[in-house]
Amino acid sequence: MTNIKKVSELAGVSTATVSRTLKNPDLVTEHTREKVMKAVKAAGYRPNWMATSVKTGKSNSLVVLVPNLVNPFFMRIIEGIEQAAQEQGYSVLLGDTQGKAEREHEYAGMVLSNRADGLIQLDHTFPFSEQDTALAQNVPMVSVCERIEGSRKYPYVELDNYAAGRALAHHLVAYGHTQFGVIAGQRASQIYTDRLAGIRSVLAEEGIPLSDEYVVGDHYSIETGIEGVQQLLAYDQPPTALLCLNDDIAIGAVFELKKQGLRIPTDISVTGFDNVRVSAYLDPPLTTVDQPAYEMGKRAVEVLIRQIRREPLHRSREIMPFQLLERQSSGPAPSSL
Amino acid sequence: MTNIKKVSELAGVSTATVSRTLKNPDLVTEHTREKVMKAVKAAGYRPNWMATSVKTGKSNSLVVLVPNLVNPFFMRIIEGIEQAAQEQGYSVLLGDTQGKAEREHEYAGMVLSNRADGLIQLDHTFPFSEQDTALAQNVPMVSVCERIEGSRKYPYVELDNYAAGRALAHHLVAYGHTQFGVIAGQRASQIYTDRLAGIRSVLAEEGIPLSDEYVVGDHYSIETGIEGVQQLLAYDQPPTALLCLNDDIAIGAVFELKKQGLRIPTDISVTGFDNVRVSAYLDPPLTTVDQPAYEMGKRAVEVLIRQIRREPLHRSREIMPFQLLERQSSGPAPSSL
DNA sequence: GTTACGAGTGTAATCGATTACAATTTGCTG
């Protein structure tokens, strides 16, 4: 391994000068700079990242905690995170938690052992273990899409899920629907709470009931969509408008509805959340809410790096704009005759 | 920051003993071990990862180069990589290259600066820059799905794409198809070459022609599928069997075919490659080839870690089994009357 | 002509660990 000493000998200067040439070129004469750079090239020298980190106390890495890698919506966020991180000279450590607390603890611990400078959480849990809680007090951390539950408040970047829920509900109410069903994901999350609250608020205003039996499902997956439809269609009064709390669920729902012989949107309207890539190419194309996922990832990195640098935050909540995409999976309520 | 010195003082021992207690407990008495562990707990001590890395010369990290994060097939591989890495005590640095050479160089450089111990390439290019080529000679590296082109041979984990191409072609030939079309992705890759060669070999055996105009597209995306269909349907003799070189392309193709009023599989059969999650829930469900993506990721890590440890490899190619999934997007050729 | 200053470079301390080597203690053998 070529180290700074070898280069300094090759260039006939001290190690300090080599270090300065590379990190602070203004401090050395043009003459020596050339000498050093030539030696660097000749030796194929790269500063040892770890050594630099020990000395400076900064790892220039971020950990990202993701509950599920295969969800394309998360991936779009991570794409934004990766891009922004790279622009700022940070690299991204991937932590696939699979929703398990144990794994979250392990990955979160990376910040405590100086392996990473900060942490982006895509899930809604406080990722540190009991015993690490005290140590984690000053750890730079942001959450995207969700809010981190627990004592201390951390900044977050999210959508106005309440308003998005309202927008979809309004859209369906305007089409004359009066029988609603909801297929949900994990109930513990803020996303669930906010989206459903938005939906309920509109229905309440319109005097449309939504009893608890019409809110089914507890996982953001295609299978949940299928099972949810099976459950809802078994009712005497099946819904004519089906709000799925993400696109994956909607994909499953559409699949199962068609399998059971219903026509979309003639017999039943279906909507999603997130606008994943395929949703525009489904049959029929899915009415959904677009989230600026990529942008949210970038924003999260900005907020995190501010924290790492101990710079003040303008605000601790970043609410991103959404967009209602009216496609062909939703339409007028069937005439009830 | 609590460091090893503080802990050693707290426990009334030397730093060496603390280090030994944590890394090699057998070397210390049970009595001192308890003393030290108590101090570690009390101080909330975690060894500084970077410092350990400097000393040992191992970063215990791997870089993964991905051309595209949003492709769910890649993500499944990365999931496997992540899982296996974590089991072996390695962490994963994510390198989204977006297919750009410049970014590949940058991420590949991480191995040269001791930021990572090895490199997994999901793309087909040799990721180091001209000037780094010499230095990269001994860098542990594996490729998954593709083979790395260039001078030195690196081990790889891949599918038998040739056989998979043959399997799909056979399947369609058995249904009596004689007019074939292919929508492809990047032409430079081994995947393209092998899959197409497999397809061609079967057609040649059957005496079925496949002229170059019937092989269109150059990108693994939904849009390519749409454009490919537009191009192929414009011919006097449009194909009745459409082989898409991955599922994304197939999704676009199915969308556009239906838009143009064709029935699948009655009028035209469509097949994909990869078996991404949604492909089973399309309308109609997609006939495709399943790849054990997760398993391939795990295998790649094994091979890479062997290289890092300078252990001998049993073989430099790992060919994984595939499975032909016959679903409803393919069927008998329309009678040509 | 002396002083002061600043630019450029080198010396050596330092970051937080690991580990070779030395020192000490313990245990066992005859």
Add this chain to the structure above:
DNA sequence: CAGCAAATTGTAATCGATTACACTCGTAAC
């Protein structure tokens, strides 16, 4: 009980960088 080996612990060198401080030298100011 002497003598030697093994077990346990401490001392200090080391990994590969960065950087505070000291030094040299040339130039400007008075």
